[in-house]
Amino acid sequence: MPTHLTVIGGGLAGLTAAITAAESGARVTLHESHHTLGGRARTAEGAYRTNEGPHALYNGGPHWAWLKQRDLIGPLAPLPPIEGTRLRLHHQGKLRRTPPLAMVKLLRRKSEQAPVELDFMTWATGEVGEEGARAAAHYLAVATFHHDPGSLSARFAHERLRRATKLPPEAHYPRGGWGSVVDRMATLAWNLGVRVETLSRVDTLAPFAAKGPVVVATSLPAARHLLQDDALRWESARTTLVDIALTSRRGDLFALSDLDRTGWIERFTTQDRSLAPAGQELVQGQIPLAPEESKADGVARADHLLDLGFPGWRDRLVWRRDAVSNGRTGAVDLPGTTWRDRPAIDRGDGVYLAGDQVAAPGLLSEVSFNSALEAVTLALTPTRLDLKSA
Structure with a gap:
């Protein structure tokens, strides 16, 4: 009988784990508490196709080859030429090239x-x-x-x-945002026989651990609660996200980086017109927050950068959404630590951890992919060895 593997969480880590395990011959059931898959990689439905963070997918890690081999990346939005990107740097109070x-x-x-x-x-x-x-x-x-x-x-x-x-940039933009990649991953999982249970909130692992190995592919706070392990902690970040839609105007910047403080403004419709209605531009500000700063502080800083890079933007504003991403931006390593010091993937007793704050290398979402692959390898290898010895 093939191994039964349970995946808790239907984000990038959970879908990667489910696909990898199913390709290895395991029977896989995936539980997702939300009504749709994708986790933090969901792309909003409606006129403005926003993500929780950038739309970019970096091609410098092994996850890129993994996605490409399975035709999961899909069509990419063309990057503007380097000389025409209109990237500006805010340094010493001025915009510089x-x-x-x-x-x-x-x-x-x-x-x-x-x-x-x-x-x-x-x-x-x-x-x-x-x-x-x-x-x-x-x-x-x-x-x-x-x-x-x-x-x-x-x-x-x-x-x-x-x-x-x-240079050339590692960042690439799947057309339609992260949601397009998630949809293709979900389709592949379905075709491989993965059983997907949405609106399925899991509060205890006991019923699933009795059936076989379990991969917990949730945020670290959720995993801490589920595994009842207070040691599952790591440094992350808190960021104000400001999404706005503007009527189009020739000459708008592609991106603005604040070198006097931390902050980034990017016009995603520069390369992907499908993210907003015709005649409109989708722009996102990402403003990291210090512990003592509030959402309003981040919004004020984003508005200041918009004033610098997009003069008159308030008169062109047609839609806006402000939010705070708290501890949902991946792991950061303090001095004296590396990714190897983060919470281990193997939690013992057939339970494995995957996500963007665990012990796996990579940049941003790459940690989710790499940890999911390692979790499935660890989960299925003992079974294979037992079968060979039998």
Whole structure:
């Protein structure tokens, strides 16, 4: 009899685990408490196709090959030419086309040169001076969502800095947003025989653990409650998300990065017109919040950046939504820690953990993919060994 594997959570990690296990011959049941799949990768239905965070999918990790082999990425929205992207950097109170030279010099350092035990700001200041170090740290908000990336491990931060500034860019945009990728993953899971139970809230693992291994692919706070393990904690970030729709106007920026503080504004319809009605632009501001800052503080900072990059935007505003993403932006590693120090995937007794804050490498959503693959490998390998020995 094939192994029965239960997956709790229908986000990217849960769908990856379900597909991988089904391809390996396991009987899989997936439970999702929401009425739709996708987790944080859901794309909003309606006129404005927003995501909880960026629409970008990076191609520098093994998950890209995994998705591509299964034809799950789908059509990509074409990136604008580098010379025509109209990316601006807010530095020393002005909008600039190029980063400080010291920041560019820092990109030439190999990530292996950045120490794990030292914070990024201290190390980078020693390498290129305080101005370049601070600008680089603030630019990192696009890849960490953290209010103070300079306080993070130098190795962790520099790896993400190099990937976020790489040319040609690693970031690609699935047409229609993350939801299009989720739909294709859900279809593949269905075709592989995965049983999907939506609106299925799980409060205890006991009934499922009796049937076979269980992969808990939820947020870390939800996993902490479900496994009744208070040790399931890791640093994350809190971010204000400001989504707006504007009437189109020639000459709008593609993106604006705040190098004086942390913050990022991006016009997603630059490359994907399907995200908003004809004649309108979908723009998102991502403003990391310090512990003492409120949602209103983040909204005010986003509005200030919009004033700088999109003059007169209030007169063109046709729709707006403000929200706070709390602890839902992936793991960040403090000095002296790496991804190996995060909560382990193998929780014992046939229970495995997957998600974006556990012990797996990668940038942003890549941690979810990589941890899901490892969780299924660990869950199914003992059974295979037992069958061979029998």
